[in-house]
Amino acid sequence: MAIIHWKRTPFPEADVTWDSWSLFDQFNKDWDRLFERSTVPALDVLETEEDCVIWVDVPGLEKKDLEISISGSILSLKGEKSTQKANGKEKESPARSELWSGKFERTVQLPDSVDPEKVTADLKEGVLKVTVAKKSAWKARQIAIA
C-alpha cells in the first residue's frame, strides 16, 4: 500500500501561501480573456507538394498597410488597421462598433522545405494570400526501380 502524505488543508493548492486575493486575480484574468477581442488576423497555412500557401483575413487593409517579410522559413506579417473610415474621412466615434483597429504582428513558422527566394503575395477582397514555393530538392521525386 502506498503511503499518501496527509494534508491538513482541504484544498492542496491553498496550502502554505494562501492568499485570499489570488482567486480574484485568477478570476479577473479569465474574465478579461472572455471579452478580449481578437486583434490578430486569423490565418491558414496549407502545405502542398509544390508550395506552402498562407491565407490571412485582413478586411479593410490595403497593400500599403501590410508588410511581409521572410527569413529562412519564418514568415512575418506586420500591418496596421486604421480606424473606420467612411467616405475617406476619419470618424470620431461610431454609434456601435465591433471592428478593431491598431497594429498587429504575426510570425509563422513554415516547413523547412520552403524557398525564401520564391515568394508571391496577393491581396484580394480583404484576404492576403502568400505563396512560398518549396525548394526543388525537397519536392517529392518519383524514383524508378532499376
Added chain:
Amino acid sequence: MNELTQTSKTRTLVPASSILEEKDHLIVQLEMPGVQKGDVEIGTEGKTLTIRGKRQQATESGTWLVRERRRGDFERVYTVDPSIDLEKASAELSNGVLTVTLPLKEAAKPRKIDIRSA
C-alpha cells in the same frame, strides 16, 4: 439531428460590423473577407435589412498546418428604424469590407428653423 451533423455547407457567420451615424445617413460597415462583389446580396423587407455574403469554398488539397480562419457564408439581419429610407440604400464593397449607406427619410432629416424677428 441532420442539422448538427451538416456543418461546412450550411454554416453562416455573423460578420463584425460597425454603425456610424451621420447627419443625414447611417453607414454600416461589415467585414466580409473573401467575398466577391457578385456574391453579396442585400435584401430589404419591411423593416428588416438582410445582408448576405457568399464565399467560394477553397478547393486546394494538401496538409493544413494552421487553420484558424472561419469558413462559411456571412449573414446579418438588421431591424431598421422607420426613419430610414431603405429604397435609397446603397452599398460598396472594397477590400473585404462592405459599406452600406442608409439615407434618412426627408422628413427625418434635421431641419434648420429660422427664427422670425418680431
